[in-house]
Each structure stands twice: as C-alpha cells, then as structure tokens.
Amino acid sequence: MLMLLLYNFVGTIVGLVMGAMPGLTVTMTAALIVSLTFGWQMIEALAFIIGAFCGGVLGGALSAIAINIPGTAAAVATTFDGFPLKKRGEADTALGLALFSSLVGGLFGLIFFLILGPIIGKYALKFGAQEYFILTIWGLTLVSLLSKGNFRKGLISAGIGIFIGMIGMDPVTGLMRFTLNVPLLSGGIHYVVAMIGLFGMKEVFVQLTSETGFKLDIKGYNILKLLPNFKLIKKLDLKWLIAAPLGAFVGLLPGTGGDIGALVSYGTAKNIIKKPSRPFGEGAYEGVIVPEVANKAAVGGALTTMLTLGIPGDSVTAVILGAFYIHGLLPGPTFMLIEKDYFYLIALFVGTGMIFAYIVGIFGSNAMIKMLNLPKWYLIAFIPILCIVGSYALQNKITDILFMLIFGVIGFILEKSNYPVSPIILGIILGPMVETNFRQGLIITGSFQSMITSFFTRPLALVLLILFVASFLLQSKVKELEKNK
Amino acid sequence: MVQNEGKNTVYKILSLSFSLLIIVVMFFDIINKYSQQNIKIFSIESPILFPFLLGLLLLINFMLELRAEIKNRPTKAENIVEKMGEKAIVENKQGKEILTILIFTAISLIYMYILPIFHFIIATSIYMFLIMFIANNRDNILQRLVKSAIWTAITIPIIYYIFYGIFDVILP
Numbered sequence: 307m308l309m310l311l312l313y314n315f316v317g318t319i320v321g322l323v324m325g326a327m328p329g330l331t332v333t334m335t336a337a338l339i340v341s342l343t344f345g346w347q348m349i350e351a352l353a354f355i356i357g358a359f360c361g362g363v364l365g366g367a368l369s370a371i372a373i374n375i376p377g378t379a380a381a382v383a384t385t386f387d388g389f390p391l392k393k394r395g396e397a398d399t400a401l402g403l404a405l406f407s408s409l410v411g412g413l414f415g416l417i418f419f420l421i422l423g424p425i426i427g428k429y430a431l432k433f434g435a436q437e438y439f440i441l442t443i444w445g446l447t448l449v450s451l452l453s454k455g456n457f458r459k460g461l462i463s464a465g466i467g468i469f470i471g472m473i474g475m476d477p478v479t480g481l482m483r484f485t486l487n488v489p490l491l492s493g494g495i496h497y498v499v500a501m502i503g504l505f506g507m508k509e510v511f512v513q514l515t516s517e518t519g520f521k522l523d524i525k526g527y528n529i530l531k532l533l534p535n536f537k538l539i540k541k542l543d544l545k546w547l548i549a550a551p552l553g554a555f556v557g558l559l560p561g562t563g564g565d566i567g568a569l570v571s572y573g574t575a576k577n578i579i580k581k582p583s584r585p586f587g588e589g590a591y592e593g594v595i596v597p598e599v600a601n602k603a604a605v606g607g608a609l610t611t612m613l614t615l616g617i618p619g620d621s622v623t624a625v626i627l628g629a630f631y632i633h634g635l636l637p638g639p640t641f642m643l644i645e646k647d648y649f650y651l652i653a654l655f656v657g658t659g660m661i662f663a664y665i666v667g668i669f670g671s672n673a674m675i676k677m678l679n680l681p682k683w684y685l686i687a688f689i690p691i692l693c694i695v696g697s698y699a700l701q702n703k704i705t706d707i708l709f710m711l712i713f714g715v716i717g718f719i720l721e722k723s724n725y726p727v728s729p730i731i732l733g734i735i736l737g738p739m740v741e742t743n744f745r746q747g748l749i750i751t752g753s754f755q756s757m758i759t760s761f762f763t764r765p766l767a768l769v770l771l772i773l774f775v776a777s778f779l780l781q782s783k784v785k786e787l788e789k790n791k
Numbered sequence: 792m793v794q795n796e797g798k799n800t801v802y803k804i805l806s807l808s809f810s811l812l813i814i815v816v817m818f819f820d821i822i823n824k825y826s827q828q829n830i831k832i833f834s835i836e837s838p839i840l841f842p843f844l845l846g847l848l849l850l851i852n853f854m855l856e857l858r859a860e861i862k863n864r865p866t867k868a869e870n871i872v873e874k875m876g877e878k879a880i881v882e883n884k885q886g887k888e889i890l891t892i893l894i895f896t897a898i899s900l901i902y903m904y905i906l907p908i909f910h911f912i913i914a915t916s917i918y919m920f921l922i923m924f925i926a927n928n929r930d931n932i933l934q935r936l937v938k939s940a941i942w943t944a945i946t947i948p949i950i951y952y953i954f955y956g957i958f959d960v961i962l963p
Binding site for chain 2: 342343345346458459461462465466468469472476478479481483484486510511514515681682683684686687688690691694695698699702704707708711714715716718719720722723724725740741744745748749752753754
C-alpha cells in the first residue's frame with residue numbers, strides 16, 4: 307500500500323508541474339502518462355494517473371495567479387480575481403486561498419463521489435440502449451456546445467472524432483470500414499496515439515508559432531503565508547460554499563468538467579454574494595476561492611459519471627477512461643457490482659491525491675515558480691520527445707509516431723481556425739458507445755420511429771431527455787458569463 | 792492561443808478541406824460497400840447506417856460552415872485595402888507559421904526513421920539539439936549552439952533514465 311501511495315504522490319508532483327506550465331494541459335499529461343504506464347500493473351498505473359489528474363487540476367491555479375495564464379482550462383475563472391490580487395501584492399494570500407479551497411473542493415467532490423456513485427450505479431443497471439444513446443449524445447453535444455468556437459464547429463469536431471473511432475473493423479459484423487484498403491488502417495487508430503497528437507504535439511506546434519511570452523515578476527512565495535488563513539476565511543460570506551455542490555453537479559453532467567463548473571459557480575457567486583471582500587474582478591478573495599472549490603469538486607462529479615455510466619465528464623476523464631480500458635477495467639453500470647473494490651481504491655487515490663497536491667502545492671510552489679522560468683525553446687524540444695516515445699511505447703510501432711504527428715498537424719490547423727479539439731477526443735471515446743447503443747436500440751425496438759417513441763415512453767429515458775434540454779438552457783448562462791469576461 | 796481568429800484564412804481553408812476530405816472518404820466507402828458488397832444502408836442491422844447518418848450530419852454542418860465563411864469574407868473594397876496592409880502581414884505570418892510547422896514535422900519524420908537505426912540515445916540527442924537550436928530565436932548562433940548542446944547533454948540521460956528505468960518503456 308505504501309508503494310501505491312508513493313506512485314500516487316509522484317503522479318501528483320508530475321501533474322502539478324505539468325498543470326502549472328502554460329501550454330502543458332492536464333489532458334496532454336494524462337495522455338502521455340497513460341501511454342508510458344501502459345506496461346505497469348493496473349493498480350500502480352491507476353494510482354499514478356489519478357495522482358497526476360488531481361495534481362494537474364491544482365497546478366493550473368499557480369500560473370493563473372502568477373502570470374495570468376491559466377495552466378489548465380479549469381483555472382480560467384481563477385485568473386479573474388487571482389491575478390488582480392497578485393497585482394495588489396497579495397500573491398501569497400491568493401495562492402494560499404487557492405490551495406486551501408482546492409483541498410476543500412476536492413474533498414467535497416470525493417464525498418459526493420462516494421455517496422452518489424453507488425446510487426447512480428444502482429440506477430445505471432436499469433439503463434437500456436435508449437438511455438445510453440441519449441447520455442452519450444448528450445455528452446457529445448454538450449462538449450461541442452460549451453467548448454470555444456461555435457456549436458457547429460464543435461459538432462464537426464465531434465463528428466471527426468466519431469469517424470476516427472470507426473476506422474477499422476466493425477465490432478459487430480467484422481466489416482472493414484473507412485480503411486480504403488490500406489493495411490496500416492485495418493487495425494484502426496489507437497485512441498491514445500490520437501490523443502497524444504491532438505493534445506501534446508498540437509501544443510508544441512502552437513508554442514512553436516506563438517510569439518507571446520510572459521513576464522514572471524514573482525521571486526518566490528512565503529511558505530508560511532500559504533498555510534490556511536482561517537481568520538481571513540471566517541470574515542468572508544459563507545455563500546462561497548455553494549461552489550462545492552455546484553461544481554460537483556456540473557462535473558457530473560456528461561461532457562462538462564472543471565472549467566464549466568468553475569465558470570458557472572463564479573457567475574452564481576457573483577450574483578448571490580452581495581458584499582464581497584472587494585468587487586469581483588478586482589481581487590475579491592471569494593473570486594479565487596469559488597472557482598478553485600468548484601473545479602476540484604467537479605473532479606468527483608466527473609469521476610462518478612465515468613465510473614458508474616462509463617461516460618467521460620470531459621477530455622481528461624475521456625483519456626482516463628481510455629486508460630481504464632487499456633488496463634482491463636470496464637467502467638459502466640456493472641462497475642459497482644463487479645469492480646466495487648476498485649471503486650473505493652480509486653476514491654482513496656483521489657483523496658490522497660488531493661491531500662498530496664495540497665502539500666506539494668505549498669512546499670513546492672517556489673520550485674514551480676522557477677520552472678515557469680524555463681526557456682520556451684527547452685520545453686518545445688522536450689515535449690515532442692515525450693509525445694514520440696509515448697506513442698511508440700503503446701504498441702512498439704513506428705507507424706504510431708507517424709499517426710501522432712499527423713494528428714498534431716490536424717489539431718493545430720483546427721485550433722487555428724477556431725475548431726475545438728476536445729470534442730474530437732470525446733468523439734473517439736464516445737463514438738463506439740453511441741453507435742453500439744444506436745444499433746442495439748434499433749434492433750430492440752424494431753424501427754427508427756419506435757426507437758424515438760421509446761425515448762418518451764421509458765421513464766428513465768424521458769428524465770434524461772429533460773436533463774438534456776435543461777443543460778442546453780444552462781449553457782446559455784455559461785456563454786453569457788464567458789462573454790461578460 | 793488562437794491568434795487573428797477572424798483572419799486565419801489559410802487555416803480555415805485547410806480545416807474546411809480536411810472536413811470535406813473526411814466526408815468524401817465516408818460517402819465513398821459507404822457507396823462502395825452498398826454497390827459492390829450489396830450491403831443495405833437503410834436496414835436496422837446495417838453496419839453502414841450509422842456512418843451514413845453521421846456523414847449526412849457532417850455534410851450539413853460543413854455546408855452551413857462554408858456558407859458562414861463565404862458570408863464573412865471581406866468585401867472587394869476591404870480586400871483591396873487589406874491586400875496592401877494588414878492582410879498581407881497576416882498572410883505572411885501564416886506562411887511563416889506553416890513553414891515552421893513543415894520544418895518541424897520534417898525533422899520529426901527524419902527522427903522517426905533514424906530512431907531504429909541509431910537507437911534512442913544518439914537519435915534523440917540529434918533531434919533535441921536541432922529542435923532547441925531552431926526554436927531558440929533569442930540568442931546568437933554561437934550561444935544557441937552552446938546552450939542547445941549543454942541542455943541536450945543534461946536532459947538526454949535524465950529522459951533515458953525516466954523512460955527506461957522508471958516507466959520500463961521499451962525504447963527503439
């Protein structure tokens with residue numbers, strides 16, 4: 307057990323460092339780690355990957371506060387008040403609050419996960435093909451809708467992802483699809499290779515062509531000031547606590563993650579906290595606490611959906627879901643019945659990962675500030691090697707490197723034309739689920755019309771359909787918030 | 792990350808072409824299977840029904856996106872003004888970016904091919920040195936050479952140990 311905690315701890319450090327570096331996303335870190343831990347024992351790999359996930363989400367706050375560039379998408383809302391606080395000379399307080407609220411949010415998310423996991427798992431057993439079809443389509447459309455760019459571009463990206471997932475042999479009939487008689491494509495494209503290309507290599511291309519730099523004017527943090535300042539927290543309006551359930555709930559929705567959870571919570575807090583310590587956007591303490599609580603609570607929510615329904619909450623959990631498949635774990639409705647022990651083991655890793663991330667965040671913050679000063683050209687040379695070795699390590703095939711490079715170029719071109727890349731990953735992972743459930747639903751009901759009718763006659767399907775519509779209404783609020791900022 | 796959102800004409804054309812390519816491949820394969828292998832499209836058990844519906848969805852979205860892009864393109868008068876000023880700068884920048892990506896991809900492809908020949912340590916050292924040398928545009932040539940050599944010499948043993956010693960990865 308001690309060794310497993312060590313793996314979890316090292317994973318947290320790796321995640322924190324990668325999450326703190328602008329341009330190195332948590333999704334990219336997760337994709338690289340999945341490929342590199344491919345040959346490990348399943349439990350060791352799980353401990354490491356989950357640790358990196360917890361650390362990565364927290365690492366994003368560090369650069370958000372220090373240089374106004376969120377290390378991860380989940381830390382976007384943290385920049386709204388975190389950076390103004392730093393500019394007022396309160397960088398220590400801002401990071402201290404971010405770290406403490408991350409721990410609070412993370413532990414709340416864990417409790418949420420432990421309570422709701424078994425409940426959803428019980429209901430998930432009653433889900434049929436129709437319910438799964440709605441859920442997977444929900445996940446895909448929601449991520450397309452909420453990601454940057456517009457809905458249409460998001461849908462095209464998701465469609466491209468589903469197409470990539472379909473290349474190779476049809477799992478039901480054995481028919482070769484979209485291989486164009488090219489032997490190289492007959493085995494399909496490994497989704498981790500696509501992920502490394504789309505998130506890792508693409509980012510290298512973005513950094514290579516970007517002229518923007520950042521000026522780091524913090525020399526270091528006072529460690530003592532990073533410890534929780536309860537005096538200050540006591541003075542604040544307790545309404546910030548709303549961020550925890552809100553973040554966890556948003557994380558629970560298929561296709562949404564910490565970034566959306568943080569934005570929704572920030573907007574809500576802005577409306578309900580009438581007397582913040584300072585106006586929001588000008589360095590309010592609540593403005594740092596709320597998004598950090600929410601994006602960590604969303605981790606618990608996203609993991610709940612992933613483990614009990616087999617549906618990833620966001621692109622990071624999509625990669626982690628892929629890792630589970632590689633190691634023979636099958637998240638889904640039967641997970642709580644067959645793999646109950648793993649459910650609690652994962653919960654343990656999340657808990658320890660959050661605590662480790664908090665401790666390393668405090669004592670390692672100065673080292674991470676030094677790493678932010680690493681020259682860009684060094685990172686640009688270092689990351690492609692990780693991507694190349696990562697894609698080769700999966701199947702020991704040189705051709706996987708070629709695929710990874712192609713995906714890197716595609717990801718770069720799409721991002722430059724404002725197409726979101728995350729829906730491609732969700733499309734690759736969710737595509738086979740959408741198709742399988744669509745085909746099963748058709749066979750069970752006998753026709754397309756009967757399948758549509760069954761969406762309204764099956765109570766669970768109807769509830770999901772209502773939630774689907776409700777989430778679309780919620781997104782307009784998120785879009786409004788993004789526009790306001 | 793995205794710069795010149797509205798003006799990335801070259802990238803927009805490339806993205807639309809890529810989407811179109813996928814749609815063409817999808818329908819080509821579906822029609823091929825329908826006509827040569829006699830596989831029905833509209834049957835509840837058909838393996839090409841879902842791809843067909845997906846292809847339709849992609850086609851509709853592609854057409855709408857194409858229409859939106861055509862609508863948003865600059866008018867003739869704007870075009871003449873832009874050709875002389877900002878547009879020329881942006882197009883020049885895009886050209887430079889594409890050239891950088893092509894050079895980088897070419898180096899990576901060469902690395903991919905020399906990897907099994909020279910093995911990990913030598914091939915990766917050459918690759919890392921070259922990338923650092925190209926990416927470092929702040930120092931003069933001598934400084935770039937020295938810095939790239941030093942960083943490569945420090946990093947390669949660490950990377951090798953991480954991959955081989957910690958992650959147990961079989962390196963080429």
